[in-house]
Amino acid sequence: MSKTQSNATTRISSFVLLIIFLTLALSLTALILATTFFGQGNEIIAGYLLLIGFIGVALSTYVLFQTRRRMLRLRIEIPPIVTTIECRKCGFKSVREFQRGDYIFKEGEPCQKCNEKMLITAIYREVKDKEKTA
Amino acid sequence: MAMSSALQNGLIQLQLFEEYSWVFNLLFYVIFVVFIFYGQRIQMYVMLREVEGSLFKLKYIKDEGRKIAIETIKEIGKPQTDPAVRVDRFLEYFTIGPQSLDPAGVVWKLEHILDIRDVRFKDEVKLMAPATDDTQAHNLENTLEAAMALNFIYKIIRHFYLLGKKTLSLYIIMQIQMILPLIMREAEAYASALKAFAYGQPIGDGAGALVAAKLMRGHEIRKVPKDCVVATVPIEGRTTFVMKAEGPGGNVGKIGDAIKTVIDENEGKIATIIMIDAAMKLEGEEVGEVAEGVGAAIGGPGVDQFKIEESILKHHIPINAVIVREDIGDAVSPMRKEIFESADKAIERIKQLMLERTKEGDKVIIAGVGNSIGIGQ
Structure with a gap:
């Protein structure tokens, strides 16, 4: 039951990706050029190129992570739901994943120990600590 | 010698920078003006x-x-x-x-x-x-x-x-x-x-229905209008009429009509009504917290609340409410463990309330309000 779903809307556009990677490549080139200029003694030009390079790298990685985060947010998370089944006679308790057709106080599966009909006593989802604080 | 050459080189670069500094000044003013008019x-x-x-x-x-x-x-x-x-x-x-x-x-x-x-x-x-x-x-x-x-x-x-x-x-x-x-x-x-x-999984809104289902389990159940079920259950020496929307299908029923029917059947001789429902929690409050108050605890368009208030006014019946706190997300999504566990706490509160507010032999209506999806009886 616990799964994520995605469709065409959750994919990152290839045009956006191209722009991000192009900016990243240009910024890296600026950084390499900056070291060359620094070696040649042109410190001011090297300084500008260094600034442009760092800003470019920072911007493109930020946009890339933001786009990825937005895509992750777009997925509908289906939490795992558990069903607790109890035997009224011998007290045997079993917990399994929810199945379509389950409902609280449904009589069904025979007990593994005494073969008596068991009763669904609980159906719920457990929320992780991270989700609780969000 | 080398030091003076480096200094000379630095001065040349500084002059170059000063030559182009007007570009940066102009850029700054342009940005300033743009933000003033187009901010x-x-x-x-x-x-x-x-x-x-x-x-x-x-x-x-x-x-x-x-x-x-x-x-x-x-x-x-x-x-x-x-x-x-x-x-x-x-x-x-x-x-x-x-x-x-x-x-x-x-x-x-x-x-x-x-x-x-x-x-x-x-x-x-x-x-x-x-x-x-x-x-x-x-x-x-x-x-x-x-x-x-x-x-x-x-x-x-x-x-x-x-x-x-x-x-x-x-x-x-x-x-x-x-x-x-x-x-x-x-x-x-x-x-x-x-x-x-x-x-067909139970949802948070079904907290009230779950409480009623737990109370009526094992007792004879009959249908009452509209889409509701009621069971006569002896609790703490009182005769209680426990009701909820019929499950396990997604259904909220018309609890207002069900309460009116039971009041009429008993000619208005009801000591108190206790309603249990899921209610909106404020940020900072715990999910599944049980609270108590007075009034008709029921949401929706207001028709059922109106009917309940009309009925209790006619017969002067006191009405109490027990709520389970949860937010909108918890109310419509699969029931959280905390909400499921709060059903037993709510039952304890109901029993305490009955002992404090009614006498032995009295008739009490207990109405579990909410969607009965995934909750049988």
Whole structure:
């Protein structure tokens, strides 16, 4: 039951990706050029190129992570739901994943120990600590 | 020698920098002037972009809702034709509320319109999914209603977004941008509700129904109008009439009618009514916290609350409420463990309340309010 779903809307556009990677490549080139200029003694030009390079790298990685985060947010998370089944006679308790057709106080599966009909006593989802604080 | 050469080189570069410094000054002034005249417009575009992002997400959620509804109909309804067209038509369905210029009798008019809507929805579901039994039909109806709510939210946000873009009015864009986080929360809650309804899982809103189901378990159950069940259960020496909406299909019933029926059957001789419902929690409060108060604990359009208040006023019956706190997300998504566990705490409160507020031999009505989806009796 616990799964994520995605469709065409959750994919990152290839045009956006191209722009991000192009900016990243240009910024890296600026950084390499900056070291060359620094070696040649042109410190001011090297300084500008260094600034442009760092800003470019920072911007493109930020946009890339933001786009990825937005895509992750777009997925509908289906939490795992558990069903607790109890035997009224011998007290045997079993917990399994929810199945379509389950409902609280449904009589069904025979007990593994005494073969008596068991009763669904609980159906719920457990929320992780991270989700609780969000 | 080398030092003087480096100094000379540095001075040349400084001169070069000074030569071009006017470019930076000009750039600074241009940015300053642009922000003075176009600052608000830039802010507006930033807001529009934010709304656009949320609209994108809403569209995804809405499409998922439609897809889940169609898949569920195909899976359990076994339709002869493709249900997509009928589902699309259903998603655009609307209800016009009664005219309230003369408010006298508006509750009955509203009830009548809601009844017509209910019958129409049930008929539509039967046509879309002919092979479903009553429980599945109820669940399917709830699934379609959730998909309908998502479609409606998307259309409203899109309307304001396009209107704001067209008129470039900061105030239109601003008002939608400000309430957007709350709307998104609601939309996400409905998105998680979709699967719960489709699979028939109990939801947080069913906390009241769960309490009633636990109390009436093992006792003789009879049906009361409309779509409700009641059981006569002896608790702490009192005769209690425990009622809830009939489950396990997605159904809220008409608890107002059920309470009125039991009061009339007992000629008004009811010592107290205790209503249990899921109620909105404030931020900072714990999920599943049980609280107690007075009044008719029931949500919805207000018809049932009106009927209950009319009945208790006629016979001067005191009414108490026990609530289980949860937020909108928890109310429509699969029931959380904390909410499930709070049912036992609520039962303890009910027993305590009965001991304090009634005498032995008294008759008490206990009404578990909420959606009975995934909760039998």
